[in-house]
Amino acid sequence: xxxxxxxxxxxxxxxxxxxxxxxxxxxxxxxxxxxxxxxxxxxxxxxxxxxxxxxxxxxxxxxxxxxxxxxxxxxxxxxxxxxxxxxxxxxxxxxxxxxxxxxxxxxxxxxxxxxxxxxxxxxxxxxxxxxxxxxxxxxxxxxxxxxxxxxxxxxxxxxxxxxxxxxxxxxxxxxxxxxxxxxxxxxxxxxxxxxxxxxxxxxxxxxxxxxxxxxxxxxxxxxxxxxxxxxxxxxxxxxxxxxxxxxxxxxxxxxxxxxxxxxxxxxxxxxxxxxxxxxxxxxxxxxxxxxxxxxxxxxxxxxxxxxxxxxxxxxxxxxxxxxxxxxxxxxxxxxxxxxxx
Amino acid sequence: xxxxxxxxxxxxxxxxxxxxxxxxxxxxxxxxxxxxxxxxxxxxxxxxxxxxxxxxxxxxxxxxxxxxxxxxxxxxxxxxxxxxxxxxxxxxxxxxxxxxxxxxxxxxxxxxxxxxxxxxxxxxxxxxxxxxxxxxxxxxxxxxxxxxxxxxxxxxxxxxxxxxxxxxxxxxxxxxxxxxxxxxxxxxxxxxxxxxxxxxxxxxxxxxxxxxxxxxxxxxxxxxxxxxxxxxxxxxxxxxxxxxxxxxxxxxxxxxxxxxxxxxxxxxxxxxxxxxxxxxxxxxxxxxxxxxxxxxxxxxxxxxxxxxxxxxxxxxxxxxxxxxxxxxxxxxxxxxxxxxx
DNA sequence: ATGAAAGCGCTAACAC
DNA sequence: GTGTTAGCGCTTTCAT
Numbered sequence: 001x002x003x004x005x006x007x008x009x010x011x012x013x014x015x016x017x018x019x020x021x022x023x024x025x026x027x028x029x030x031x032x033x034x035x036x037x038x039x040x041x042x043x044x045x046x047x048x049x050x051x052x053x054x055x056x057x058x059x060x061x062x063x064x065x066x067x068x069x070x071x072x073x074x075x076x077x078x079x080x081x082x083x084x085x086x087x088x089x090x091x092x093x094x095x096x097x098x099x100x101x102x103x104x105x106x107x108x109x110x111x112x113x114x115x116x117x118x119x120x121x122x123x124x125x126x127x128x129x130x131x132x133x134x135x136x137x138x139x140x141x142x143x144x145x146x147x148x149x150x151x152x153x154x155x156x157x158x159x160x161x162x163x164x165x166x167x168x169x170x171x172x173x174x175x176x177x178x179x180x181x182x183x184x185x186x187x188x189x190x191x192x193x194x195x196x197x198x199x200x201x202x203x204x205x206x207x208x209x210x211x212x213x214x215x216x217x218x219x220x221x222x223x224x225x226x227x228x229x230x231x232x233x234x235x236x237x238x239x240x241x242x243x244x245x246x247x248x249x250x251x252x253x254x255x256x257x258x259x260x261x262x263x264x265x266x267x268x269x270x271x272x273x274x275x276x277x278x279x280x281x282x283x284x285x286x287x288x289x290x291x292x293x294x295x296x297x298x299x300x301x302x303x304x305x306x307x308x309x310x311x312x313x314x315x316x317x318x319x320x321x322x323x324x325x326x327x328x329x330x331x332x333x334x335x336x337x338x339x340x341x
Numbered sequence: 342x343x344x345x346x347x348x349x350x351x352x353x354x355x356x357x358x359x360x361x362x363x364x365x366x367x368x369x370x371x372x373x374x375x376x377x378x379x380x381x382x383x384x385x386x387x388x389x390x391x392x393x394x395x396x397x398x399x400x401x402x403x404x405x406x407x408x409x410x411x412x413x414x415x416x417x418x419x420x421x422x423x424x425x426x427x428x429x430x431x432x433x434x435x436x437x438x439x440x441x442x443x444x445x446x447x448x449x450x451x452x453x454x455x456x457x458x459x460x461x462x463x464x465x466x467x468x469x470x471x472x473x474x475x476x477x478x479x480x481x482x483x484x485x486x487x488x489x490x491x492x493x494x495x496x497x498x499x500x501x502x503x504x505x506x507x508x509x510x511x512x513x514x515x516x517x518x519x520x521x522x523x524x525x526x527x528x529x530x531x532x533x534x535x536x537x538x539x540x541x542x543x544x545x546x547x548x549x550x551x552x553x554x555x556x557x558x559x560x561x562x563x564x565x566x567x568x569x570x571x572x573x574x575x576x577x578x579x580x581x582x583x584x585x586x587x588x589x590x591x592x593x594x595x596x597x598x599x600x601x602x603x604x605x606x607x608x609x610x611x612x613x614x615x616x617x618x619x620x621x622x623x624x625x626x627x628x629x630x631x632x633x634x635x636x637x638x639x640x641x642x643x644x645x646x647x648x649x650x651x652x653x654x655x656x657x658x659x660x661x662x663x664x665x666x667x668x669x670x671x672x673x674x675x676x677x678x679x680x681x682x
Numbered sequence: 683a684t685g686a687a688a689g690c691g692c693t694a695a696c697a698c
Numbered sequence: 699g700t701g702t703t704a705g706c707g708c709t710t711t712c713a714t
Contacts, residue, residue: 046708055708055709068419074410091433093432355702392692687712692705694705697703
């Protein structure tokens with residue numbers, strides 16, 4: 001069943017059928033009605049490829065994420081999906097598993113499929129690799145911190161500031177032996193987190209201990225392992241800033257297994273505020289990221305690019321969203337710390 | 342940059358270039374090498390649409406899930422993705438949000454895009470609608486229980502049995518006032534859960550109380566609300582089988598807020614055993630579903646269909662995987678119950 | 683308002 | 699082993 005069959009049945013030319021499909025306003029109401037009814041009754045579906053071959057548009061965007069088992073990513077994806085759905089776009093989800101090689105492979109695939117745009121989330125790509133995508137005429141937006149500031153629109157939150165907030169909160173609480181746990185997220189992001197953390201320490205004239213900065217896999221298991229490493233230190237910290245909620249969950253689990261009470265013996269702060277973070281016990285104090293919003297804003301930026309493809313790119317937009325410390329129970333309060341000692 | 346440019350540069354015909362792309366074994370090593378080097382240096386990417394127009398294959402499958410914020414679904418998707426990736430397929434993720442209308446819209450979109458196959462997860466579609474997809478020549482596999490037994494391969498676990506196991510475990514523990522909470526998952530599934538639950542009760546000559554069967558949205562919030570409803574009953578249950586882990590989390594959260602201790606005052610059993618279920622406090626006793634495996638098996642079945650498209654369909658495969666009660670802390674043990682009374 | 687026809691870029695059957 | 703060429707199904711320009 002193709003456009004010619006429809007044309008024949010309707011006693012018109014293929015051009016006319018094509019018109020009712022693409023520019024219905026340019027066809028006489030009567031003919032249009034007739035063709036439409038035939039299309040309906042035959043359940044004719046225009047060939048996607050033939051259409052694409054002419055139009056060179058797919059109505060598809062690529063969504064590239066580090067790990068789809070991490071709710072943090074999925075909350076961002078949900079935001080992006082919500083706007084894509086509104087635009088009648090559909091998305092190819094690429095789960096690159098924190099693997100630059102896999103990410104490149106997926107990207108090639110997306111380019112090959114001529115997606116209309118790509119939303120990169122916490123990408124491991126180099127600036128050069130990203131530029132190569134753009135060179136193909138495919139708009140790219142990045143969600144999360146990166147160094148490509150001038151090449152690509154970026155939606156991020158200031159993780160240096162977030163780390164500073166978390167560390168300061170520990171400090172206010174009276175705790176000074178603070179460890180930081182970070183994943184294999186993009187290097188910039190880790191560097192910034194560490195900078196914020198060290199900045200807070202320095203302000204209180206507390207010396208930075210490199211053993212208190214540990215990198216692990218960005219998963220619950222990674223958090224668990226990291227916590228063990230901390231606890232095996234000759235002088236273990238009594239507070240841990242886990243730079244993702246998943247890491248924090250792992251830390252808390254390790255503490256439970258080690259009979260170390262949170263927050264009394266070790267205080268924990270996470271990063272993200274995913275849905276689960278107030279269901280663990282104690283409820284997780286965490287630096288909230290506006291995840292869904294990051295996805296929404298990222299997707300909007302991407303569609304701006306897609307829709308205005310030919311306009312000269314005035315300036316690359318770079319949107320920074322605010323994070324906020326969400327105080328719950330996993331980090332002690334000043335008063336309670338007082339009680340303890 | 343198209344195939345003709347390459348052909349000209351190489352001084353060969355387009356057919357030869359096409360051959361090195363599709364049947365490299367049929368072209369002389371020398372010509373092949375030359376063409377390949379030109380392809381590499383010009384970074385030529387064959388046009389996806391033109392290719393699809395001829396081959397009528399997309400290397401894409403559709404993955405239709407109720408809710409991507411539910412880790413239960415994502416663990417299944419991950420399983421499916423793992424096999425898709427191996428086959429060099431990429432997937433279109435459709436988040437239908439438990440909405441039959443949205444699901445239909447997405448399905449139409451997938452058909453239009455001529456995906457090579459569709460993996461439906463806990464679909465809300467009617468058998469007629471599914472048959473319509475198959476009629477288009479697109480293979481379909483369903484993950485989760487459904488009534489379409491003879492039309493489509495199904496990968497499921499026996500939720501009647503699972504509910505029976507959970508309820509029986511409660512009973513063994515000495516608890517008899519047992520409520521069941523279920524989501525807006527496909528009706529068959531809910532019916533079976535209720536059947537298993539009632540069967541266990543009847544075996545112990547415990548009368549079924551309809552107020553103890555509550556339906557809510559299949560989310561943490563739904564679980565929370567459901568628990569409140571239970572607790573507001575004149576004679577509230579002292580055990581709740583939440584038919585998904587997310588529901589169970591919500592139930593436990595409500596109990597915490599209501600100062601009702603789990604499992605001492607109300608025992609809870611979940612269903613799924615998602616990664617988070619042993620991180621909540623108390624750790625969740627749950628009926629384990631082999632989620633990742635369900636995804637893997639489902640995808641394998643789908644690819645069998647895709648690859649053997651033209652073979653007569655001998656018989657529709659119907660695979661049932663085993664669930665297993667995972668005993669943790671959210672449901673009391675017989676001995677401990679003894680202590681309590 | 684409608685039709686004829688030229689492509690879009692590629693694959694594969696057929697010829698040599 | 700390689701070239702010629704006829705489509706694949708659609709959109710769009712150019713006529714009328």
